[in-house]
Amino acid sequence: MSQVSLPTAIPPAPAPKKISLLSFDNRYLAPAFITCILLVGHLTFGILESYQKTLLAIVTSIGLELLLGRIFYHKWMHPASAYISGISVGILVRSPAYWPYVLCAAISIMSKYVLRVKGRHIWNPSNFGISVLLFLAADTVASLSIQWGNYLLPMVVIWVLGSVIIARLHRFHITGIYVASFLAFAFLRSWMTHSPWQSEVAPITGPMYQLFIFFMITDPKTTVRTKRGQCIVVFLVALLEMVLRLNQVVYAPFYALFIVGPSAMLFEIWMDSRRTNFPKAVAA
Amino acid sequence: MTGSRTARIIVGILFVALIATPVVLKRIAVARETAEAHTNAATALARHGFYLQEVSHAAGITFVHEAPVLDPKLEPIMPEVASMGASVSIVDFDRDGWPDIYVVNSAIGRKNALYRNMHDGTFKDVAPALGIADVNQSGTGVSTGAVWGDYDNDGYEDLFLIKWGRPELFHNDQGRGFTRVSEQAGMPLWINADTAIWFDYDGDGLLDLFVGGYYAEDIDLWHVKTTRIMPDSFEYAKNGGRKYLFHNLGNGKFEEVSEKVGIDSHRWALAASAADLRGTGHPDLFVSNDYGVSELYFNDGKKFHEVGKETGIGFAPKSGMNAAFGDILNQGKYAVYVSNISEDGVLIQGNNLWVPKQGTTGDMLQYENLARDFGVELGGWSFGAQFGDLNNDGTLDLYLANGYISLDRNRSYWYDFSKVASGNSTIIGDAANWPAFQGRSLSGYQNKRVWLNDGEGKFIDVAQAVGVSDTYDGRAVAMADLWNRGVLDVVVANQKGPLLVYKNTVDPNNDWIEFELEGTVSNRSAIGAQVTLFWNGQQQVQNVSGGTGFAAENDRRLHFGLGKNSKIEKAVIRWPSGKIQTIDQPAVRQIHKIKEPA
Numbered sequence: 040m041s042q043v044s045l046p047t048a049i050p051p052a053p054a055p056k057k058i059s060l061l062s063f064d065n066r067y068l069a070p071a072f073i074t075c076i077l078l079v080g081h082l083t084f085g086i087l088e089s090y091q092k093t094l095l096a097i098v099t100s101i102g103l104e105l106l107l108g109r110i111f112y113h114k115w116m117h118p119a120s121a122y123i124s125g126i127s128v129g130i131l132v133r134s135p136a137y138w139p140y141v142l143c144a145a146i147s148i149m150s151k152y153v154l155r156v157k158g159r160h161i162w163n164p165s166n167f168g169i170s171v172l173l174f175l176a177a178d179t180v181a182s183l184s185i186q187w188g189n190y191l192l193p194m195v196v197i198w199v200l201g202s203v204i205i206a207r208l209h210r211f212h213i214t215g216i217y218v219a220s221f222l223a224f225a226f227l228r229s230w231m232t233h234s235p236w237q238s239e240v241a242p243i244t245g246p247m248y249q250l251f252i253f254f255m256i257t258d259p260k261t262t263v264r265t266k267r268g269q270c271i272v273v274f275l276v277a278l279l280e281m282v283l284r285l286n287q288v289v290y291a292p293f294y295a296l297f298i299v300g301p302s303a304m305l306f307e308i309w310m311d312s313r314r315t316n317f318p319k320a321v322a323a
Numbered sequence: 324m325t326g327s328r329t330a331r332i333i334v335g336i337l338f339v340a341l342i343a344t345p346v347v348l349k350r351i352a353v354a355r356e357t358a359e360a361h362t363n364a365a366t367a368l369a370r371h372g373f374y375l376q377e378v379s380h381a382a383g384i385t386f387v388h389e390a391p392v393l394d395p396k397l398e399p400i401m402p403e404v405a406s407m408g409a410s411v412s413i414v415d416f417d418r419d420g421w422p423d424i425y426v427v428n429s430a431i432g433r434k435n436a437l438y439r440n441m442h443d444g445t446f447k448d449v450a451p452a453l454g455i456a457d458v459n460q461s462g463t464g465v466s467t468g469a470v471w472g473d474y475d476n477d478g479y480e481d482l483f484l485i486k487w488g489r490p491e492l493f494h495n496d497q498g499r500g501f502t503r504v505s506e507q508a509g510m511p512l513w514i515n516a517d518t519a520i521w522f523d524y525d526g527d528g529l530l531d532l533f534v535g536g537y538y539a540e541d542i543d544l545w546h547v548k549t550t551r552i553m554p555d556s557f558e559y560a561k562n563g564g565r566k567y568l569f570h571n572l573g574n575g576k577f578e579e580v581s582e583k584v585g586i587d588s589h590r591w592a593l594a595a596s597a598a599d600l601r602g603t604g605h606p607d608l609f610v611s612n613d614y615g616v617s618e619l620y621f622n623d624g625k626k627f628h629e630v631g632k633e634t635g636i637g638f639a640p641k642s643g644m645n646a647a648f649g650d651i652l653n654q655g656k657y658a659v660y661v662s663n664i665s666e667d668g669v670l671i672q673g674n675n676l677w678v679p680k681q682g683t684t685g686d687m688l689q690y691e692n693l694a695r696d697f698g699v700e701l702g703g704w705s706f707g708a709q710f711g712d713l714n715n716d717g718t719l720d721l722y723l724a725n726g727y728i729s730l731d732r733n734r735s736y737w738y739d740f741s742k743v744a745s746g747n748s749t750i751i752g753d754a755a756n757w758p759a760f761q762g763r764s765l766s767g768y769q770n771k772r773v774w775l776n777d778g779e780g781k782f783i784d785v786a787q788a789v790g791v792s793d794t795y796d797g798r799a800v801a802m803a804d805l806w807n808r809g810v811l812d813v814v815v816a817n818q819k820g821p822l823l824v825y826k827n828t829v830d831p832n833n834d835w836i837e838f839e840l841e842g843t844v845s846n847r848s849a850i851g852a853q854v855t856l857f858w859n860g861q862q863q864v865q866n867v868s869g870g871t872g873f874a875a876e877n878d879r880r881l882h883f884g885l886g887k888n889s890k891i892e893k894a895v896i897r898w899p900s901g902k903i904q905t906i907d908q909p910a911v912r913q914i915h916k917i918k919e920p921a
Contacts, residue, residue, distance in 0.1 A: 089639075107334065110330045110331070111327075111330075111334075133670075133671060134671055135671060135672075135673035135694070135695050135700055136695060142341060142344060142345070145341055146338070146341050146342060149337070149341070150338070152334060172345065173668065175342070175346055176345030176348075177668030178349060178667045178671075178701075179345070180668075180671060181668065181669055181670050181671045232758075234739070234758040234759075235755065235757070235758065237746070237750045237753070237756035238739065238742055238746070238750070238757060238758050239742070240746075240750070241742055241743050241745060241746025241747070241750045241751070242742055242745050242746070244745070244747040245745035245746065245747075247745065287735075287738035288738070289668065289669050289738055289741050290668075
C-alpha cells in the first residue's frame with residue numbers, strides 16, 4: 040500500500056493572510072490526520088505492534104529523506120512526506136521483528152530517489168516498500184488486515200473525516216470511483232465464485248482500506264495529472280485488484296496499485312514526450 | 324559532480340542490496356533447517372542428548388480422534404467451527420505409581436479412552452469398564468478436554484470432563500470405577516468450553532475449578548437458532564462464553580463464584596493455567612483468549628484482579644491458544660508461553676514468551692515478550708505447548724503442537740479467511756457470511772517444533788532431527804515419565820488424528836530427579852505446590868499443575884533434569900497451605916514420594 044503523501048505534493052495555497060481556525064496548510068493535513076488515526080487507533084485498540092517499531096520506521100524515513108535530499112539535490116527536504124511514509128509503514132507492516140520496519144522504510148524512501156523516469160518517481164514510496172517486503176519476506180512480514188475494533192463509530196468517523204479532507208484537496212473523485220468500482224466488482228466476484236457478497240465487501244470495511252482509499256491511491260506525485268486519467272487509472276486499479284482477488288491474492292490492492300500506478304505514470308511520461316517531440320518532427 | 328554521481332551509484336547499489344536482504348536471510352534460515360533435519364537417532368542423541376520415537380501402536384494405543392458434526396447450517400465452515408476437541412491428560416487414576424493416559428473424543432457416539440499403564444511398555448483401555456468412555460451421547464454434547472483433581476481428598480484423582488455440552492464431574496471410586504456426580508456437585512447444564520483447571524484459589528485445602536467458555540453457553544451447536552455464533556471481531560471479540568469459578572464447599576458441592584470474586588469476562592478462552600507468580604502463596608490465574616488479549620488475574624486469596632494491561636500482557640490482541648509456565652532461565656521465576664498464529668505472507672502474530680522484567684516483582688510484576696529473542700516465536704498455527712527438560716541437561720525445553728486444518732494440500736482457505744477476518748463485526752460474526760471451505764486446508768500439514776533450550780537464552784528447533792516428523796493437526800501436548808525411567812515422554816492429541824506417544828531416549832550420563840507430592844493439610848493432589856531445586860549453583864522452580872498448555876494436563880510428578888555430575892544442595896517445597904519444607908541433598912536418579920508434614 041502506498042503512503043499518505045497527497046497533501047505534501049500540493050503547494051500551500053498562495054498567501055491567504057487572514058488567520059482563521061479553519062485555515063490550515065494543506066501540506067500538514069494528511070500528517071495530522073494520519074497521526075490522529077494512529078493515536079486514536081492505538082490508544083483505544085492497540086493497533087500498533089509497538090511504539091518503538093513505528094518510531095523506528097518514522098526515524099528511518101525522515102533520516103534517509105534528509106540524507107538523500109542532501110546527496111541528490113543538495114538541500115534539506117521537507118520531512119512531512121517522509122513522516123507520512125514512516126507512519127504508513129508503522130501502521131501497515133505487521134511483524135514481530137524490528138528489522139522489517141527499518142528495511143521497509145528505507146526501501147520506500149530510497150525508491151523515490153533511485154527509481155525515477157524523466158525526473159519523476161513512478162512508484163508510490165510506501166506502496167513499493169510494503170509490496171516488496173510482502174513479496175520477498177512473507178515468512179516475517181504481513182500487513183494490517185484486521186479490524187481495529189468492532190465498533191461502527193470509529194469507522195464512521197474515519198470515513199466522514201477522510202471524505203472531508205479528500206474533498207478539500209479536490210481528489211474525492213479518485214476515492215469515489217475506487218469505492219464504486221470495488222463494490223461493483225465485489226458483487227461480480229460474489230456472483231462468479233458463489234461466495235456470500237458480505238465476504239467480498241468485507242475488506243473495504245477494514246482499516247487497511249480506509250487508509251488505502253482516502254490517501255494512498257490519491258498520492259498526486261504518483262498519479263497522472265488529468266482528472267479523467269485519474270478516474271481511469273483508479274478504475275484499472277480496482278479492476279486488476281479484482282483479477283488478483285479471483286486468484287486469491289491476499290494483498291491484491293497493494294499489488295494492483297504497485298502494477299497499475301507506475302504503468303500509468305510511464306504512459307503519461309511517454310505521451311508527454313511524444314507531445315514534446317511531435318512539433319519538432321513536424322518542423323523537421 | 325563526479326562525487327555526486329558516485330554517491331548516486333552507491334545509493335543505487337545499496338537499494339538493490341536492501342531489496343535482496345530478505346531473500347538472503349530466508350536462504351540462510353532454510354539452509355540451517357535442512358542441515359539440522361538430516362540426522363539419525365544416534366546423531367540426535369550425540370548432538371542433542373535425546374531422541375523421540377513414536378510408539379503408540381507398539382504400546383497398544385490405537386486411539387483416533389473424531390471431530391464433531393454440528394448443525395447443518397454451519398456445514399460450509401464445519402472444519403473451522405469444529406476444529407477443536409482433541410485433548411489428553413495424564414493421571415495415575417489407580418495410584419499404582421505408573422502414569423495413565425486419558426484421551427477424549429469429540430464426535431457424538433464416539434468413546435473416550437483411559438489407557439491404564441500395564442507396567443510393561445503397553446497400555447490398555449479401561450474406560451468402558453470404569454464408566455468414563457461413553458460420555459459423548461446425543462443431546463449431551465461432546466468432550467473437548469479433561470482435567471483431574473482429587474476434589475474430596477480421598478486420595479484418588481477425580482475427573483472433570485470439559486465439553487461443548489453438559490459438563491461432567493466423575494468421582495473416582497478408589498480406582499475401581501467412576502460415579503457421575505455432576506448434578507449433586509452443581510455443574511451447569513450446558514457450556515461450550517475448551518479449558519478448565521483445578522486449583523485451590525482460596526487455600527482452604529479443597530480444590531476449586533475454573534472453566535473458561537469459548538462459544539457462548541446459550542448456544543447448542545447441534546441446534547443453532549442463528550448463524551450469528553462467530554466472534555464479532557478477529558482481535559477484539561467479547562461475545563464468547565462466560566467464565567466459571569466453582570468454589571469447592573467440601574461436601575461434594577460447588578458454588579459458582581466467578582462474579583463474586585472478580586472474574587467477569589466473555590472473551591473466547593482457549594487455555595488457562597495457574598501458578599503463584601508473585602510469591603504471595605496464592606495461585607494467580609492466566610487465561611489465553613482467542614480473538615483477543617490474554618488475561619492475567621492476580622489472586623489475593625479471596626478476590627481476583629485482572630492486571631493484563633498493568634503487567635504488559637494485555638495490550639496486543641492475538642489468538643491465544645496455550646498457557647504454560649516454565650522457569651526457562653533457571654532463576655526461580657516463571658515465564659508464560661502463549662501460542663498464536665503465524666502463516667507466511669498472511670498473518671504473523673508470533674507466539675508470546677512472557678518473561679518477567681528484570682527488577683519487577685510482587686504486585687509490580689511486569690512481563691515482556693521475548694519470544695523472538697529466545698527463538699520460539701514462529702510455530703505456524705500453534706496450539707498446545709509444554710515446557711519440560713527433554714534431554715535432562717538442566718534446562719526446560721519446549722514442545723509445540725501445531726497445524727489447524729489439513730484437508731486438500733494444494734488448496735488453501737487463507738485468502739477467504741483473511742477477507743472475512745478484516746470485515747466489520749456484522750460480517751465476521753455471522754457464519755453465513757463466511758465462504759465455504761470446500762475441502763481446502765487452513766495452515767495444515769505443519770511441522771512441529773521441539774525447541775531445545777541452550778541455557779543461554781536461545782531455543783533451537785530440533786524436531787526433525789530428534790524424530791518428530793508428524794504433520795497431524797496437533798492440539799494438546801502432555802508430558803510424563805510414562806515408564807518411570809527418569810525421562811520425559813511426550814503424548815500428543817491430534818484433531819481428527821491419532822494419539823501419538825513419543826518415547827524418549829536420553830543421554831544416560833545426564834542426571835535427573837522427580838518429586839511426587841501428596842498434600843495433607845493442602846489439597847491431596849498437591850496442586851499449587853511449588854518445588855525449587857538448588858543444584859550445581861543454580862535453581863529451578865516447578866509447579867504442580869491442575870491443567871496446563873492447551874486442553875492438557877501433565878503428570879503430577881515434577882521432573883527435573885540435572886545435567887552431568889550434578890550435586891543437589893536442597894529441594895525447597897512450598898505447599899499450598901503455606902508450609903515450607905526443605906529436603907537437603909536428595910538423591911539423584913530417584914523418584915521421591917513426599918507427603919506434606921502435618
